Amino acid sequence: MPRIPGAGLVSGMRLTLTRFFQPKRTVMYPEVKPDIAPRNRGRLELVTDEHGTLKCETCFQCAQACPIECIDMGGTDTKGRFAVHWGPAEQYAERREESAMRRSGRTVSDAAAATGATINIAKVDEILEAHDYDPHHMLAILEAIQGAYGYLPVDALKRVSRATGAWYAMVYGTATFYKHLAFEPGVTRSIAVCRCANCLVSGAGSVMGTLSYEFGTEFGRAIPWSNLRLESLPSHLPDAPSPLVVIDGEPQRDLSAKNAASWAAALAGRYAA
Amino acid sequence: MAWNRLTPAGRVLAVLLPVLAIGGALTTALLVAFGGAIAATIGANLPIVRFLVASVVTFLISVPVAFLLIYMEMKIIALMNLRIGPDRIGPAGAVMSVVHGLKVLMKEDYTPPSVDVPVFTLAPVVVYLASFMTLLVIPFAPELTSMGFELGLLYFFAIGGLSVVGLMMAGWSSFNKYSLLGGIRAAAQAISYEIPLTLSVVGIVILTGTLSLPKIVAAQDGSFLDWFIFRQPLAAIIFFIAITAEANRTPFDNAEADQEIVAGFATEYSGMRFGFFFFAEYVNVFIVSALFSAVFLGGSNPPIHIDLNPQILIDLSALGIGLPLIAGIAPVLGTLLFAAPIWFASSRIKGWQALVAGFLIFGGVSTAAVGIWAFVMLPPVASLIWFLIKTFALVFTFVWMRGTLPRARIDQLMGFAWKWLLPASLLNIFATAFAVLIAGR
Amino acid sequence: MAITRDPKFSNLPEVQPDGSVQLPATVGNTLWSTDDPRAYGGLPLEAHPNLELARYDATGDGRVDDARWGGALSAIPTKADVVLDLIRANSLWPLLSGLACCAIEMMSTATPKNDIDRWGMFPFRASPRQADVLIVAGTLTTKMAEPLIRLWEQMPEPKWVVAMGDCTCSGxxxxxxxxxxxxxxxxxxxxxxxxxxxxxxxxxxxxMMKLQQLVKDRRGHWPERAIGPTVPKGI
Amino acid sequence: MRPSLDDPRVAIPAESTWYEPAPTPQTERQAEFLSLREGEMFVNMGPQHPSTHGVLRVIIKVNGEKVVDLDPVLGYLHRGVEKLCENADYHQAICYTDPLEYVSSLFCEAAPVAAFEKLMDVDVPRRAQYIRVLTMELNRIASHTLFQGWMALDLGGITPILWAFIERDEIVDMLAALTGQKLLYNYYRIGGVNGDLNHEFMSRLGTWMSRAAAQIDSNLALINENEIFVRRTRGLGVLDAKTALKMGVTGPNLRASGVPFDLRRDRPYLVYPELEFDVPTRDEGDSLARYLVRMDEIKQSIRIIDQVLHEMPDGPVMAKLPRLLRPRPGRAFGAVEGPRGVYGTYAISDGTDQPFRMRIHDPSFVHLQLVGPLTKGNLIADTMAVMASLDPVMGGVDK
Known part of the structure; x- marks a missing residue:
């Protein structure tokens, strides 16, 4: 630092004044194109050849090589049959391992992860072959699988996802959306409540609410501690009381809207014992 | 209903236009009827009329001055940064600042909830008012001083201090902590620097014996060695530093330090109210530059008196009917004269292009000729040009400092004012008074 | 029960040929109520939990959102819009708000080599109240989203947003x-x-030059801007 | 009539009156508000503020202009990089760490690459090592040049940053000719670099080197001797060596406190042991010292580049590696000396092609802890000077 006060300021002022008269460094961009190195990979467009046709052959190699999977390619194959997709999954839909907990090495009671390859996968393949591996027939495939196994095994869903090209999340989402598709094995019996107009008037709604509350599950799902499912009955049985509740097709005559809770508690006690 | 869809400004205009039309008609009628009486009244109250005219003219010139300074600042700092600066709108981007100004006028003028509305609205007005009221006493030329009264210097300091009130109002009413800090910084800084600012000119007052700015300028008549910057160098330095702080310029722009308190007192202002702050800042720069050049750089006095003693006298009335003929033919002839060499120079230049170029060159040449004639023949014009040259050299210095220096810290700033500038200015007073006593002027 | 005319069906003939008047009836909701009585403005003003605020809200004084195109020059007739848009397009002050990596390139745009000051866009305003363009430069995280939206809302109309970089465009x-x-x-x-x-x-x-073009072209259509990916018509 | 808090119509009746006990604070922030004493107030700076270097939020308790307490709030740029790396394979992970410190992204690549190479026992060809040193030193100069500009900008000078960007633009354009990108290079690969030196890079480097030192010196002259700058930074935010070591400070900030610790010399990696350079240190530990140490490092970097260019060997730039990298289960720590301090990556492999866990150590995060202690008792304007001299980059802090 110089001894004279203000000398630094003056030298700085002198420097700016010299720069004031020096040639400027600006590249006049829209008129003058910048000097960009040929190696620059910032170009974000598909290249066309001299005839104006796209050079891209849709070989998917760029999408496979993209280190951060920011290239997303998708569509159907040439016969319009299979959905083809390569690229990043949607935000939460697809992971390479279903459970992040399991990836971290812990043993977790994840139902999807706990069922190992215990099923015979050949039946799934037959069903898929019958449906031509078409992801558009997802519901039919899943129903056939449920018919074959009695429920939807996770391995079967994975197989479906891999074979049809549909994302696992979409398969899973389809399976969970429809109430008649079940994930739990061994559910053989069912409690069904009729929802015809007559039953609703006489209190089927509140019966359903009570049962769902007492059993701790919702309609269309299995009861956790038993082999029972809660279902709704599509039509009223002839010569049956209202509201109508059936266990495995057997009408329960001692049930009304008022004693549904105690009835459910009694049922639970019977199963616990 | 069209009335409901009008904005407040539109409503004001919708009322004003018919009122003006009717009022104008009435005024004309009154003038025709009582013209003589009105002329007599005006003649009797000439100072008042003079004041009104001066105020209006000053207000009108303050806005173009702000535009010019904004453009200068953008361009000069850009050039110092080794870049081009605005160059897309107008020649070399010269219209850029006007576009900015008009844009600001068109922005939504938003008043945030929970501000103190009257104070918030008045603050920019006060700031701008203070700026242009100080412009009233600037002696552009001996004949071109709006209000050349005695006490002009005192008036300047008094009204110049008013702008701080505006900044404080803005800072306080904005309901924003950054604004508050900015306002308080502005107040503290202004109070500290008012004192050395005022004390530094006391030496000049002792020397000249007057507070009137035209008389101070007149006292520096002669060569440039008579300027007070050479007779009062210490005062000039103190004065320069103090006006830098007064105008909130780098390195003393603490009140609106972007990096510390976002935009200072103007943080919550948008639209035209921000525009007033923006303009006032640049008008202030012009004013303090003008004041410095008036007090220390001889104002409108040329550096060296060269008596050209011009004898070129054109008696226009002697031309008689020839005058309109010359006025009509000269532009055409001049244009053709300048266009011809351009047209012959290259076969690629089309005829109309050569004509346009010739017209522009003729315009430039004739304007320059008239300007030189006015500079030589009319003393006020020469004085004004000298004054503006000095003022804009100072404006350049301010911009140059902004392009170079970092910002001083607020406590260092205050310490500098109280510990160094104040004693130095007192010393300057005593030294001047002592010299006057010894030398007897 | 009051029968009111639904404005949706205002194009129906009011008087039938036989002289009778048929109005679509609107039946008030008397059968169903929400859990929270304040939902859908259901609670009367006097029963509002914060009575002072509710009364104040009802006066409408606090709503200053009707000033989309406010400003002193709004009084000029609409024929001048061409000129006004030219002025707006040539004076776009960006807000100084860099979020991540792209901020460095945004600053680089203002530097000697690429000098965006040539279009008068350099003095990046520090306060959103004085800015015209919000250049969102860099990754927007969920935590930063709320402050950024607040900045956007604090900017006075007319205002524009430029999404710079892949992260801001799509993630x-x-x-x-x-x-x-x-x-x-x-x-x-x-x-x-x-x-x-x-x-x-x-x-x-x-x-930014595209934005200038947009300001000149899309005159009068700004209020229709919507949140969400929008595709221009020609594409 | 616009609303105002003084308007009696909007006055909200206070829930507690003066004779009731003070309310119990529910959150940490509330407790801080209740701790305000007479004359104090909170000023909230950021996340959008001109001088917070990105999206940092700083809550300052001020008494007038004096900073009583300061509390940085982080996380506005948390992008989940570590988690993303665990879901990407080893090559992809480099790409995610790339934008961490976007001013010096080559160092953010170098640290995970070093860790992965240790994990896989890869021998990097010597030419690749030289190229890495060359590019890293160039990037260090670019970063320090920007630091100089920012430091001046935060103190209110606008010109230095624009001059600094000229140098920085030339360096990054040069690197773009080599790597293909201006800012996020993604150039280092496990086992080498992506692409050999090309003619364009070398010619640009040659032109730049011929006048770099003189140009940078000339730029420095603007503020290095400026009295206002020196007065504002000298003796401000003094960090003594003991505290610095205790806080885990590294890099120029540590060397400005008089501890000559430089990873390039003390834990040598790549070909640094064969190169000759000094480790500039200063004893003052204030903002000015931190600034000057960085400016001295620019000169050392130019010296290193000069040696590297003279000793560059021939050979391949990439080791022979399988396409799919599956290291044995194990763990490794790789670190490099960056412009801000030690960038480290700790990677655990479980035998698959993705890192099982990746922990990124970033120096800016450590340095940001210092802003509070160093600023207390100074003025608001000093907060900016201290913060700028510590030079944090928010991308690395929040990861």
């Missing part, structure tokens, strides 16, 4: 991240998208 390389907003068009209307990771400064200049 980019953070497409799979749990904490990144997948494209800022999910939270604010975007006028110009500039892809690239990061875009070169020339890219930003090009985008």
């Amino acid at each position: 980019g390389r953070y497409k799979r991240s749990y904490s990144v907003v997948q494209g800022i068009d999910r939270v604010m209307p975007v006028d110009v998208y500039i892809p690239g990771c990061p875009p070169r400064p020339e890219g930003l200049i090009y985008g």
